[in-house]
Amino acid sequence: MTTYELSRTTRIVLSADVVWDGVLGLAFCLLTSQDFASALGLPLPQPWFLAVLIGIGCFVFSILLVRAVRGRSTATIVQSGAIANAAAAVAGGAAAAMVPLHPVGTTVILVSAAICATFAVLEWHVGRSPAHVAAADRTGLEQTG
Secondary structure: OOOEOOOHHHHHHHHHHHHHHHHHHHHHHHOOOHHHHHHOOOOOOOOHHHHHHHHHHHHHHHHHHHHHHOOOOHHHHHHHHHHHHHHHHHHHHHHHHHOOOOHHHHHHHHHHHHHHHHHHHHHHHHHHOOOOOOOOOOOOOOEOO
């Protein structure tokens, strides 16, 4: 399979999102623990397995982002990531507005939503810029393999 050299900006954005999605996935899985949930000022999720499924989804998306960092299916993954992060930001904002939480919990959710919104904007920009995405998906990058 042919891979393509990505711009430095693209690598930084995608690598940071890999880390963010991994941390978020771990947080969702740990949210089923009373100690962890109460430390964040959040209630235990009901049903508990929903938080675990969301966490697993975050891990899977991290794996897809690693694939994009390696120059494979970059434009598709990055644009899908932008949409997913935008949806997560909206869902987080709606949850913070509709669910009565401890102020710490509301802050955690709003900060997480803001980070997701930031990645949505960055990934949308990277995915739409020919200088940043793989030549197989767009144009403008050097072939390495």
